[in-house]
Amino acid sequence: MTKNKITSLFKIKYPIIQGGMIWCSGWELASAVSNAGGLGLIGSGSMYPEILEQHIRKCKAATDKPFGVNIPLLYPQTDDHIEIIIHEGVKIVFTSAGNPKKYTAYLKEKGITVVHVIANKKFALKAVEAGVDAIVAEGFEAGGHNGFEETTTMVLIPTINEITNIPLIAAGGIASGKAMYAAMALGADGVQIGSRFAATHEASGHDDFKQAIVDANEGSTKLTLRQIVPVRLIKNEFFEQVEQAERDGATKEDLYKLLGRGRAKLGMFEGNTKEGELEIGQVSGMIDSIISVNQLVEEIVAEFNLASKIMNGISL
């Protein structure tokens, strides 16, 4: 591809970033994506510090291409994670779910490229002010944690594009080269793809979770826990318990108690697809196979180029 802001920033072949996902994106997925020409991210959110260290080391051994680590800023071990990342010489960090002002300057000082994930204008501007190198704008259709405004990718990307010209990565609802092309037409310089990469051989989620992604149809996921921290889940028994509790007027404390500890691990890593928390995007309804990262990246590239050919020269 003609070099663009994202391929230049990360020194990668394609502006395709694999979303950092808890329980799904370890060194195997991240290195496979980087080797295929995209940017792989290790999702540190589900890792103890020493586990993260192992994943970084294995990733370095598995690829000589750039890769990064995603750090959701809502866990107590964040400081430890950041020290490991610096010590291990990781060059790219994606932060999410927190204040971009907290770590950006420190990471930049250490020569690290910093990207922050946002879902609204306020945090986009905060991230730019904090000095990040790029932002990921993630729409309502995305899996996992999500913004309170519920702004969809179709509306969010042009909205953010209007207020800043910082390199912009679109996320939410993107699982194909066609959607990638559309996102870039909306103003994005690249895309972050989560759900589709969760259903690859190299993803570290349980096979039964991957199968649940394949089995998902339209309407199979829904945003829930809107009161405490909105999260998009597959509608399973656990989801129904949460919804029922909300209908019964549960307090935030009740909801935290119901959520408990380890629900996400139970669902996504241990494969208890009934009682676990299954974070995935709406686009799971369009995913019908578990394939290799290489095949997926090749398909996305081919679809993108086909979309470009179909749209070539169209004018009103």
Place this chain on the structure above:
Amino acid sequence: MTKNKITSLFKIKYPIIQGGMIWCSGWELASAVSNAGGLGLIGSGSMYPEILEQHIRKCKAATDKPFGVNIPLLYPQTDDHIEIIIHEGVKIVFTSAGNPKKYTAYLKEKGITVVHVIANKKFALKAVEAGVDAIVAEGFEAGGHNGFEETTTMVLIPTINEITNIPLIAAGGIASGKAMYAAMALGADGVQIGSRFAATHEASGHDDFKQAIVDANEGSTKLTLRQIVPVRLIKNEFFEQVEQAERDGATKEDLYKLLGRGRAKLGMFEGNTKEGELEIGQVSGMIDSIISVNQLVEEIVAEFNLASKIMNGISL
């Protein structure tokens, strides 16, 4: 533009359809859109039969271009509306919010082009089976009534495009030529634009409602009444009452009572922006002016062509 499925079907210049909106789209808006090269629709949902008859007659007098009537299939006067449409020689009907099997065959017999609005695969296939000429696929970000699955435009358009090759019109989150281009890259043959046309001089909504659209920012609208019939509204006093009632465990009957009669008229036509129901899409956050239909269509065309130029020849 090179003729496509939608311009050919309706014999119009641009594949831009103005959404039929209660209280906002009378003959003045519909004829202006048709005169500007798109397809104008009279929104019959808020009209008594004799009012609809007047609007059709005025529209015929104001344009010699094709126009249509939108009929939400949830009002008691639908049969009367249909007889008026046939009697007045209207050639295009968009049905929504109901079963496409009920009227499609009858309308087609009378030589009318029929389009049905859907928000999921099930109703898309039902509409195709019923023999409609095209479908509008409307995403979660759209204003007014909305699907239970909450599928966004970014996911819905390729999903529907995969299961049928019937002419496909994308709706929800589209207010600019850039978004129109993206929607067409996703597989749509044309777009339906509601919110942006509601904020034009020719729209029949109250000036204070138009100002509320301009004042809206991201997060200003939200899908509510999820239990009875999901509808996207601007968050005002009335909206808060509905949300509070839902949190307090209101029954469907309680909610219907709170909704009452004439709430939409009160808000959108009479301009009581506090106590009325204000139906508008998420994209209202991007609308910052009230302009003429002609200017709007010109802008959309220019933005579309610019997007096409920017994306020209891009490949991975």
